[in-house]
Amino acid sequence: MGLPVRKSKVAPPPSCPLTLCMKLLGGAWTPNVIWYLSGGPRRFGELRGDIPRISARVLSARLKELQEKGVVERTLLDTSPPSAEYGLTELGQELIPAIHAIVRVGSKLRDSGSPKRAARVT
Amino acid sequence: MGLPVRKSKVAPPPSCPLTLCMKLLGGAWTPNVIWYLSGGPRRFGELRGDIPRISARVLSARLKELQEKGVVERTLLDTSPPSAEYGLTELGQELIPAIHAIVRVGSKLRDSGSPKRAARVT
DNA sequence: CAGGATCCTAATCGATACTG
DNA sequence: CAGTATCGATTAGGATCCTG
Numbered sequence: 001m002g003l004p005v006r007k008s009k010v011a012p013p014p015s016c017p018l019t020l021c022m023k024l025l026g027g028a029w030t031p032n033v034i035w036y037l038s039g040g041p042r043r044f045g046e047l048r049g050d051i052p053r054i055s056a057r058v059l060s061a062r063l064k065e066l067q068e069k070g071v072v073e074r075t076l077l078d079t080s081p082p083s084a085e086y087g088l089t090e091l092g093q094e095l096i097p098a099i100h101a102i103v104r105v106g107s108k109l110r111d112s113g114s115p116k117r118a119a120r121v122t
Numbered sequence: 123m124g125l126p127v128r129k130s131k132v133a134p135p136p137s138c139p140l141t142l143c144m145k146l147l148g149g150a151w152t153p154n155v156i157w158y159l160s161g162g163p164r165r166f167g168e169l170r171g172d173i174p175r176i177s178a179r180v181l182s183a184r185l186k187e188l189q190e191k192g193v194v195e196r197t198l199l200d201t202s203p204p205s206a207e208y209g210l211t212e213l214g215q216e217l218i219p220a221i222h223a224i225v226r227v228g229s230k231l232r233d234s235g236s237p238k239r240a241a242r243v244t
Numbered sequence: 245c246a247g248g249a250t251c252c253t254a255a256t257c258g259a260t261a262c263t264g
Numbered sequence: 265c266a267g268t269a270t271c272g273a274t275t276a277g278g279a280t281c282c283t284g
Contacts, residue, residue, distance in 0.1 A: 002201065002202075002205060003165065003199075003205055005165075005168050005171060006164075006168060008161055008168070008172050009161035009162050010157065010160055012172075013157040013158075013225065014225050014229060015154060016228075017225050017226075017228030017231070018153055018154070018221070018224060018228055019228075020228050020231050021225070021228030022147070022148070022153055022224065022228075024228075024231065025148075025224070026148045031135070031144055032135060032140070035132065035140070036130055036132060036135075038132055040131050042128075043125070043127075045127065046127055046128060046130070049127060050130050050134075069231055071231070077125075079124070079125060081124050083124060091230060094226075094230060095227050097223050097227075098223035098226070098227050099140070101219050101220035101223040102140060102143045102147070102220045102223075103136055103140050104139075104220070105139075105143055105216045105217050105219075105220050106136070106138075106139030106140055106142045106143030106144075107136060107139040108216060109139070109142050109191060109192075109193070109213070
């Protein structure tokens with residue numbers, strides 16, 4: 001027989017919140033969408049301009065998800081032609097620190113590690 | 123013609139770090155793996171016990187990715203039978219605050235949306 | 245025990261229409 | 265302008281089997 005299996009020194013993660021949040025942030029472009037909404041409400045087309053390579057389908061899907069999670073709210077504008085504005089809810093604002101934390105460590109990831117396969121710069 | 127397209131109030135995100143880091147954390151189970159490693163070095167089998175539903179293939183793949191990114195280091199133990207221990211590098215430690223930030227906001231997210239397929243509680 | 249090799253399925257994304 | 269619908273290509277992930 002081999003080594004004894006040690007008991008983990010950390011408590012199990014609150015994996016439901018963790019998984020829940022990662023499911024939210026994990027979708028393609030989601031962090032970017034939230035990033036841009038953090039500057040104030042934006043319309044659909046504006047977001048498409050902010051994130052050039054996103055497809056309408058995905059942007060639409062992400063915004064809908066975020067609404068369902070209560071992170072984003074949609075306001076229909078009474079203009080002609082009608083348009084809609086998306087903004088972060090108070091709950092949504094709380095995601096910002098997490099995104100900043102991710103960006104912060106992300107910027108350190110770049111310089112280290114094995115640069116065997118050059119990371120594609122976006 | 124419709125509304126004028128406003129200029130974004132936020133600068134473009136450092137999208138390379140953001141994308142880079144999300145690619146890292148986005149993989150299934152990755153945050154959990156890092157969570158458990160944050161308690162100190164763990165062996166392969168121990169991690170499998172920590173995260174019961176993970177498959178060996180995925181755990182292996184994640185650990186390899188994390189090594190390549192310089193976040194995890196592998197130490198071969200001179201035991202019989204030989205086993206290996208994985209631990210966070212200093213760089214890896216820096217991911218922990220981000221994960222905590224994610225967990226924190228995750229616990230506030232309401233588990234809403236379509237409960238068509240019940241979110242499996244882990 | 246630690247992990248690689250295969251096969252397969254389900255989810256996801258992009259591109260391209262098309263509607264109100 | 266603000267989306268929705270459909271399709272095809274890609275891919276991540278699970279299961280299983282196999283080796284050192």
